[in-house]
Structures are given as C-alpha cells and as structure tokens.
Amino acid sequence: MEIYNVKSEESDAKYFLSYINDVLIPSSEEFFGLLDDNKVLLHHAFSFNAILAHAIDYMVFIANKVTQANRKDFISQFDNRYHVDGCDHINNKFKLLDAINNLFKHVELEQKRYSDLIEIYGDLTFHSLAPSEGKIFFKSSTYKFDYCRVVMRPIAAIFNCGLKTVNDVDDFINGRICGSTGYGHFDYDYQxxxxxxxxxxxxxxxxxxxxxxxxxxxxxxxxxxxxxxxxxxxxxxxxxxxxxxxxxxxxxx
Structure with a gap:
C-alpha cells in the first residue's frame, strides 16, 4: 500500500539523499566491518541504531508534507512494505529498532506507544541490549538473539539501493524500490x-x-x-x- 502518489518537495528529498549517502551508507560499511570481526561494542550498536532510526524520521517528515502519515502506523507497515528479509521469528524489526532508539534517548519508554512490543518481549529498558564477546544481544525473559545481525543488518540493507533522485526517494518511501540482503536469489544459467x-x-x-x-x-x-x-x-x-x-x-x- 502506497503512502502517497505525488512528488515530494525537492529540497526535502535532497536532504534525505544526503543523509543516506553521506551518513547512513558509510556508517553501515564501518559498522559491518566491526560486525564481521565480532568487535561490536554497546556504544557502536546504539549509535548505528540511532542512525537507522533517524532515517525513519526523515521519511515521516517528507511523507507528512504531502499526506497525513501517522508515525506509529507508518513504522508498523515497514517490515511488509520493504519485504525485510532475515529472521522470520522477528517480524517487527522496524518497530523494535524504533523502540530501542527511544529507550536509549529517554529514561523511560512510553508504555502505551509500545504496548504491543512489551506484550511480546516484556519490559524494554536500556539493558535490553547486552554485549558479549564482540556481539550485542537482545535479552528478555523469553528472548535472546544477536540484535545487530538479526535486526539491524537486514534493515540497513534496504537503504543501500542507489538512491539518487527525488523520484528515487518517493519510490523508496512508498516501497516501490529498496535494497535487500539478496537471499533467495541465485543468478545461475543452470548449465x-x-x-x-x-x-x-x-x-x-x-x-x-x-x-x-x-x-x-x-x-x-x-x-x-x-x-x-x-x-x-x-x-x-x-x-x-x-x-x-x-x-x-x-x-x-
């Protein structure tokens, strides 16, 4: 389902493009280097999580210029809109990323806003992410997984799709184009x-x-x-x- 079908403001789109290409993509490359070497520290994870979450802020800002985009509903549709691949056990990767970003910025998480996540994962706090031997784990009473690899890795991949123009930005926000990890695609001739x-x-x-x-x-x-x-x-x-x-x-x- 598309959010809007008009052209966004050029100045806003260019700002978003600058953020993606000058901040998010370079930081992704640096972060994944740490990830591959199992050298991720807690501040690396929270910092990169914030960079990814801020890209969402830009998208909501652009969408709200041309239509009414409720941020909560906007984010809740992301996993489906961008066909975020990776772990099927976590089907709310964007919502979880947004919650982790907010619990990092604020002393307490807004319970009502994230009630559905709290129902699944239990109480979410700053200590929901915990470092161990160069990896960062999401931990709760009933969940434990590598947060960087399971959540942030596939989310970061969707932004790496060569966005260059205003039309690209509109296509991206509406889910018409996006990057992916490439799983399930095999370019063989079968010869x-x-x-x-x-x-x-x-x-x-x-x-x-x-x-x-x-x-x-x-x-x-x-x-x-x-x-x-x-x-x-x-x-x-x-x-x-x-x-x-x-x-x-x-x-x-």
Whole structure:
C-alpha cells in the first residue's frame, strides 16, 4: 500500500539523499566491518541504531508534507512494505529498532506507544541490549538473539539501493524500490559451466537469519519465545548434489 502518489518537495528529498549517502551508507560499511570481526561494542550498536532510526524520521517528515502519515502506523507497515528479509521469528524489526532508539534517548519508554512490543518481549529498558564477546544481544525473559545481525543488518540493507533522485526517494518511501540482503536469489544459467560456482555457493551458504556461515552461526542458541533459532541456509532450492557433481565431472572431460 502506497503512502502517497505525488512528488515530494525537492529540497526535502535532497536532504534525505544526503543523509543516506553521506551518513547512513558509510556508517553501515564501518559498522559491518566491526560486525564481521565480532568487535561490536554497546556504544557502536546504539549509535548505528540511532542512525537507522533517524532515517525513519526523515521519511515521516517528507511523507507528512504531502499526506497525513501517522508515525506509529507508518513504522508498523515497514517490515511488509520493504519485504525485510532475515529472521522470520522477528517480524517487527522496524518497530523494535524504533523502540530501542527511544529507550536509549529517554529514561523511560512510553508504555502505551509500545504496548504491543512489551506484550511480546516484556519490559524494554536500556539493558535490553547486552554485549558479549564482540556481539550485542537482545535479552528478555523469553528472548535472546544477536540484535545487530538479526535486526539491524537486514534493515540497513534496504537503504543501500542507489538512491539518487527525488523520484528515487518517493519510490523508496512508498516501497516501490529498496535494497535487500539478496537471499533467495541465485543468478545461475543452470548449465554445466556454472556447476563449480553452484557447488562453492552450496557448500558455503550463509545463514539467512544472522548472515554467518554454518560454523560461526549462533542461531541454534537463540531463543524466540517458545521457539529456538537454527541455521537457516541460503541454499538454492534447485541444488541437487548428484546433478551438480555430474555437471562438474562433465566439464572436466
């Protein structure tokens, strides 16, 4: 569902573009470097969370210039509008990111505004995020998962889609274009010549929930209410080991 179908103000769109391309994208690259090396500290997580949340503020500001956009409803639609991929156990990534940002800025979280999240996760406080060995975990009585990888990583990916023009901004805010982690998309010809690439990818797939390889994936230790996490392999559904091996053998003859 689109929020508006008119052109936003050029000055506002350019401001948003500057924020995305000069602040959010560079900070994403820096943050993911820390993430890959398991060197994320608590202040890194809260800072990057704030940068992502501030992008939402820009979007609401632009939308409110041309239509009435209720911030709470606006954010609640984000996960669906942008098809945010990653962990299926957390289907309210944007709302949780917004709540974490507000509990960081304010002494107390507005209970009524986040009542649905509190019902799911319990009380949310500054201590809901906790560092451990270079990772930042979201912890509550019934949930425990890597917040940076499960929530912020897929959200950051949607902003990295080459936004350059006012039209791009309008298309992005309305969910017509966005970036993604790329999971589930396999650019193969399914011919013998790409069999080796398919084998390499099939044997080294990432977990779609956390972005780590199988040997490093912590998802089996994550708790999502009554469910536990697991390694969710980004594997081509058309990958059949015997067929791929046969194609590889054929290319060597």
């Amino acid at each position: 013998p010549h790409d069999a080796i690439d398919r084998m390499i990818d099939g044997c080294n797939s990432e977990c779609m929930d956390c972005g780590e390889g199988e040997n490093d994936c912590d998802c089996p230790n994550f708790i999502y209410g009554a469910s536990r996490g697991e390694f969710s392999s980004n594997t081509d559904p058309n990958f059949v080991l015997d067929d791929v091996m046969s194609n590889i053998s054929g290319t060597r003859e």
